[in-house]
Amino acid sequence: MSLAALVISGDRRALSRAITCVENGDPGARALLEELYPRVGRARRIGFTGPPGVGKSTLVSELAKHWRSKNRTVGIVAVDPSSPFTGGALLGDRIRMNSVGMDPGVFIRSMATRGALGGLARATCDACDVLDASGKDVVMVETVGVGQSEIEIVRVTDTTIVILSPESGDGVQAMKSGLMEIADVIVINKADRPGADVLETQIRSSFELSTSRLPPAIVQTAAATGKGIAETAAAIEAHTEKLEREGKLREHRAARLRFRIARLVEEALSSRLAHDPAAAAWMETRIEEVLAGRMTPGDAAEEVLDRLTQGHTRRAARLAK
Ligand SMILES: Nc1nc2c(ncn2[C@@H]2O[C@H](COP(=O)(O)OP(=O)(O)OP(=O)(O)O)[C@@H](O)[C@H]2O)c(=O)[nH]1
Ligand SMILES: [Mg+2]
Numbered sequence: 001m002s003l004a005a006l007v008i009s010g011d012r013r014a015l016s017r018a019i020t021c022v023e024n025g026d027p028g029a030r031a032l033l034e035e036l037y038p039r040v041g042r043a044r045r046i047g048f049t050g051p052p053g054v055g056k057s058t059l060v061s062e063l064a065k066h067w068r069s070k071n072r073t074v075g076i077v078a079v080d081p082s083s084p085f086t087g088g089a090l091l092g093d094r095i096r097m098n099s100v101g102m103d104p105g106v107f108i109r110s111m112a113t114r115g116a117l118g119g120l121a122r123a124t125c126d127a128c129d130v131l132d133a134s135g136k137d138v139v140m141v142e143t144v145g146v147g148q149s150e151i152e153i154v155r156v157t158d159t160t161i162v163i164l165s166p167e168s169g170d171g172v173q174a175m176k177s178g179l180m181e182i183a184d185v186i187v188i189n190k191a192d193r194p195g196a197d198v199l200e201t202q203i204r205s206s207f208e209l210s211t212s213r214l215p216p217a218i219v220q221t222a223a224a225t226g227k228g229i230a231e232t233a234a235a236i237e238a239h240t241e242k243l244e245r246e247g248k249l250r251e252h253r254a255a256r257l258r259f260r261i262a263r264l265v266e267e268a269l270s271s272r273l274a275h276d277p278a279a280a281a282w283m284e285t286r287i288e289e290v291l292a293g294r295m296t297p298g299d300a301a302e303e304v305l306d307r308l309t310q311g312h313t314r315r316a317a318r319l320a321k
């Protein structure tokens with residue numbers, strides 16, 4: 001049986017190997033994804049982001065329990081873009097300690113930073129595809145959201161949950177960082193601590209002041225005690241049902257794909273430039289031209305682009321022979 005067939009059959013070790021394969025961009029990754037792709041698109045994908053320590057992992061594992069109690073299988077990708085290696089592993093461990101990791105209906109995978117953040121976003125997308133193809137009903141992605149590039153990682157999902165807590169001025173920070181704009185549901189976690197109502201009022205009034213959009217659903221939770229979990233799940237389901245009812249789920253996914261494919265094109269070009277000594281040498285000659293004032297950087301870029309794509313087409317033609 002091929003690795004893809006094993007993944008589809010629900011083999012956990014195969015699933016783990018397949019995610020490693022796409023995460024590392026191994027030579028077989030492309031063929032693997034091609035074989036899996038007819039199965040992709042059934043899972044509900046939900047992204048969770050928010051400042052460090054607000055309770056994202058706790059909420060995600062409580063939601064996993066909730067969906068398991070409804071007999072739905074769950075995949076979790078825990079991403080920590082800010083800390084290399086151990087960060088990602090720790091996130092997974094924390095969830096695992098919460099016992100959902102022992103359930104065969106839950107598959108948890110941690111991802112740490114490898115190279116550029118763009119690479120991490122790609123690896124996360126691919127890992128979600130693999131989990132989706134493996135038949136998981138719900139795929140959750142957790143990432144610390146502090147900046148625009150981290151926010152990109154959750155943009156691979158159908159529904160985005162922004163989690164805040166009454167502590168440490170999260171609300172003000174989130175408004176500034178653009179985190180609110182991507183929220184389909186806002187969760188105020190640690191509602192057992194003082195200040196949750198104040199934060200909710202702050203958030204509501206900030207949406208009233210901005211004419212751009214209506215406030216999304218806001219739910220207060222105390223994930224550590226399981227309070228508000230069912231309400232959060234209901235708000236998430238209401239959002240996806242609304243997308244479906246309005247026929248927007250497809251449009252929403254198309255928009256995500258547009259962004260994802262554009263990123264892949266950029267990455268492919270940079271990688272081709274890095275691995276094509278002739279093109280790189282030729283670029284040096286264009287730089288000389290620009291320095292001598294005979295060409296603009298924009299024209300040079302266009303010529304490099306032509307050269308890279310032509311070179312590739314020629315190589316493809318040669319390989320096809
Ligand atoms: N008081 C209180 N503490 C909570 C609640 N939810 C989580 N915590 C605690 O907050 C701490 C951080 O929780 P995590 O779930 O690891 O938070 P996180 O957002 O995933 O953290 P990072 O992934 O490191 O950014 C842990 O000690 C939790 O036990 C809650 O509802 N109330
Ligand atoms: Mg976490």
